[in-house]
Amino acid sequence: MTSPTKKPRLKINGWLALDKPYGMTSTQALGKVRWLFNADKAGHGGTLDPLATGLLPIALGEATKTVNWAMDGRKIYRVRVAWGSETTTDDLEGTATATSPNRPNELQIASILPRFTGEIMQAPPAFSAIKIDGERAYDLARAGEAPVMVERPVFIEELKLNEATADFADFEIVCGKGTYIRSLARDIGRTLGCYGHVAALRRTQVGGLTENQMISLEKLEEMSHMPGQEALQGALFPIETVLDGIPALAVMENDAARLRQGQKVLLRGANAPVSEAAVLVRSGTDLVGLGEISQGALKIKRLFNL
Structure with a gap:
């Protein structure tokens, strides 16, 4: 019996501003988009954690040659930090490692934000893709080891408090390459003496791609059922979109x-x-x-x- 012939991959070039859904890894989202487009090459411009949502820039075809520029672009996040506990992963996925009954008020939160603005030193989370002696930090952490996370400089352009309640605070963050929002939540919580972790995270901008350009996987799936590739390719932005600078x-x-x-x-x-x-x-x-x-x-x- 003859095996079915594999459909040849298509040479499709451009950037997609995917609105990554909650609970999906960036690699899974990339694979789904590549499958929908039947694209020969694909890559993404900056990982989002599974529990984060929002803008995952996906490069198709020749746009993959500009991925580094997307990763170097400024990023904007909206994050909710929950007070009272620090976790192994610095978000909801981990287990609590420290707790506190203390809760900061709006004035106390606002007073410490200048410490986290500009160029600051930041240690990445233990559960991150940083390599230590050739091993991913998250692999070491999952194996029960305690990887030593070395501080490194990152740039926070803007850190704005949008809302504060007894149990959480909502921030908007404009930052540069390599900034870990989970580390920022952890360090703010420690500074306030109440501990904290990321309860919700959404990315709204990466370089030249913005929130109003995003498209959901559901919408892409709908478009994939239309005749031809015109509808899907209409969702793409030019290669030079991430090369504004x-x-x-x-x-x-x-x-x-x-x-x-x-x-x-x-x-x-x-x-x-x-x-x-x-x-x-x-x-x-x-x-x-x-x-x-x-x-x-x-x-x-x-x-x-x-």
Whole structure:
């Protein structure tokens, strides 16, 4: 009996602003989206914990070459911190490791927020994907070990208190790459002397992708049943969506052809940049790739095969 022929994967390029549902891992969400699009390549621009919801940027096709820029972009979160206990995972998933009857009032909370704004030192949660001697911290923690989590600098652009009750506080956080909101909840709770953990977390922005661009898995599934791929592909944003902070450089078609063959192109003229760590290279309306300028010469570092 002949086995059914596998449907060939499609070359689909662009970014999807997925509204990740509660209880699903980022890897599971990525797999579901890739299956719905039948895409040949897929990756995501920054992990969300299973108990978190909101914006999970998913790159399809050639957009996977820009994932690092998405991960480096500023992020906005809304978080509810529950007072009274600290947990093994610093969220609802873990078991309590310390408790306190103390509860902070709004004034007390507001008074300590400047300590957590700007560049601060932060130790990641023990249950995180940080590698320690080649092992994931969460694997060590699950095995009963106590991984030593080294503090590192992170940047909190804004930390705003939206609401405070006796048992919880709601915050909005604007931050940079590598910030752990669970660590922030833990450290605020310790500073207030009441302990705390994340009770709810939602991400609303990653770089150039925002909350009003998000789409749910349910909606994508509906669209996948429509004829053709037009509806699904209409949910995608261009590759350059996450490259807002990178200068664009236009080249002539003959120079674009040389760049695509791996050759350098000398930039001439009074306004030609002498050096630039990253530029988005275009030829007319076509994207060529991400390049680097050194000593007046342009070379492609990541070529888009569109």
